[in-house]
Amino acid sequence: xxxxxxxxxxxxxxxxxxxxxxxxxxxxxxxxxxxxxxxxxxxxxxxxxxxxxxxxxxxxxxxxxxxxxxxxxxxxxxx
Amino acid sequence: xxxxxxxxxxxxxxxxxxxxxxxxxxxxxxxxxxxxxxxxxxxxxxxxxxxxxxxxxxxxxxxxxxxxxxxxxxxxxxxxxxxxxxxxxxxxxxxxxxxxxxxxxxxxxxxxxxxxxxxxxxxxxxxxxxxxxxxxxxxxxxxxxxxxxxxxxxxxxxxxxxxxxxxxxxxxxxxxxxxxxxxxxxxxxxxxxxxxxxxxxxxxxxxxxxxxxxxxxxxxxxxxxxxxxxxxxxxxxxxxxxxxxxxxxxxxxxxxxxxxxxxxxxxxxxxxxxxxxxxxxxxxxxxxxxxxxxxxxxxxxxxxxxxxxxxxxxxxxxxxxxxxxxxxxxxxxxxxxxxxxxxxx
Numbered sequence: 001x002x003x004x005x006x007x008x009x010x011x012x013x014x015x016x017x018x019x020x021x022x023x024x025x026x027x028x029x030x031x032x033x034x035x036x037x038x039x040x041x042x043x044x045x046x047x048x049x050x051x052x053x054x055x056x057x058x059x060x061x062x063x064x065x066x067x068x069x070x071x072x073x074x075x076x077x078x079x
Numbered sequence: 080x081x082x083x084x085x086x087x088x089x090x091x092x093x094x095x096x097x098x099x100x101x102x103x104x105x106x107x108x109x110x111x112x113x114x115x116x117x118x119x120x121x122x123x124x125x126x127x128x129x130x131x132x133x134x135x136x137x138x139x140x141x142x143x144x145x146x147x148x149x150x151x152x153x154x155x156x157x158x159x160x161x162x163x164x165x166x167x168x169x170x171x172x173x174x175x176x177x178x179x180x181x182x183x184x185x186x187x188x189x190x191x192x193x194x195x196x197x198x199x200x201x202x203x204x205x206x207x208x209x210x211x212x213x214x215x216x217x218x219x220x221x222x223x224x225x226x227x228x229x230x231x232x233x234x235x236x237x238x239x240x241x242x243x244x245x246x247x248x249x250x251x252x253x254x255x256x257x258x259x260x261x262x263x264x265x266x267x268x269x270x271x272x273x274x275x276x277x278x279x280x281x282x283x284x285x286x287x288x289x290x291x292x293x294x295x296x297x298x299x300x301x302x303x304x305x306x307x308x309x310x311x312x313x314x315x316x317x318x319x320x321x322x323x324x325x326x327x328x329x330x331x332x333x334x335x336x337x338x339x340x341x342x343x344x345x346x347x348x349x350x351x352x353x354x355x356x357x358x359x360x361x362x363x364x365x366x367x368x369x370x371x372x373x374x375x376x377x378x379x380x381x382x383x384x385x386x387x388x389x390x391x392x393x394x395x396x397x398x399x400x401x402x403x404x405x406x407x408x409x410x411x412x413x414x415x416x417x418x419x420x421x422x423x424x
Contacts, residue, residue, distance in 0.1 A: 008397075008398065016318075016397075016398050017320075018320055018321050018397030018398060019320060019321065019322050019323070020283060020304065020320065020322065020348060021283065021285070021303070021304025021306070021318045021319075021320040021397075022283070022304075023318075077350055077351070
């Protein structure tokens with residue numbers, strides 16, 4: 001299982017990795033993305049979640065930022 | 080249930096805390112046990128002596144580095160004058176003595192729960208390579224040297240920074256050859272050879288406390304990450320984790336070496352890799368953390384030794400926090416006077 005898969009995330013945006021003991025604080029957007037990734041949603045689906053939840057119309061830009069964020073998760077070895 | 084009088088050393092709950100007070104708390108908190116705790120102290124200022132809700136009576140012991148006979152005689156005096164059924168030694172320096180005299184103590188009605196001397200030697204840093212391979216855990220690149228020439232060749236090959244360590248005690252980080260040579264001379268003068276050169280592994284500090292039953296089975300283990308340490312490197316805040324690699328290594332260690340007694344594995348985690356740094360053949364000072372999350376290892380030792388029932392497959396939750404704090408006790412001089420004048424509280 002990936003690290004993201006075992007990450008315990010609460011609704012306030014606190015994420016805890018029970019294997020390493022590392023913890024992360026997430027803002028609302030990051031929380032939405034991580035929950036989407038945990039539910040195995042793809043980039044298109046998560047983009048749709050963000051645009052809907054945060055009332056954003058620039059879908060292309062959201063998708064670009066989302067790809068950038070996912071790269072950061074890779075750097076943190078979370079995915 | 081019959082009262083069991085348990086002697087605990089390491090009741091020096093100071094800035095570099097001994098494990099004894101945490102072990103005493105664990106034993107007192109198990110309400111299925113009927114225990115009295117005897118503090119085995121080396122100094123009248125050891126705070127455990129004054130914590131009378133945890134430690135019922137304390138005695139000053141001669142140093143274990145002195146005459147063995149005097150040490151054992153003191154324990155037998157405690158047995159005779161107050162009662163002493165069991166001893167959990169909590170300090171490295173006294174363990175060889177307790178291991179050597181375990182049979183003598185047993186014959187005199189004092190039980191222990193300790194590794195044998197061969198197992199005990201596994202904690203030597205010159206043995207860690209063999210142990211790490213056997214229990215399937217990484218070891219930072221390591222070289223064991225027994226001469227100055229070998230040491231110089233070693234530090235040239237390793238590059239800097241590197242760790243210079245004694246086999247049992249002392250570990251220093253060196254950034255230059257001069258520093259490394261200074262530490263080398265210092266350790267050799269105090270502790271002798273061998274000297275261990277080790278590559279520095281930078282990552283998160285993770286520890287496990289566990290107990291082996293001497294037959295290859297575990298009496299429980301708890302894995303933690305240090306979140307905050309003091310300037311002496313002692314844990315101040317920590318969190319329980321469930322790191323499969325570390326917990327498997329612990330199970331392997333207990334099974335492969337049939338380890339008997341408590342121990343601590345100190346490791347560093349880098350990404351997903353876990354590196355073994357040290358084996359401590361006793362409870363760590365934070366062992367009450369395990370009790371707090373439901374695994375009372377000290378009580379399990381007593382229950383195993385007296386054939387009492389206990390949970391043989393204990394489990395705990397990851398994400399439980401340990402916060403150490405300071406506290407002061409105000410008391411009168413009576414206990415201090417007794418311990419100084421009579422050697423017992």
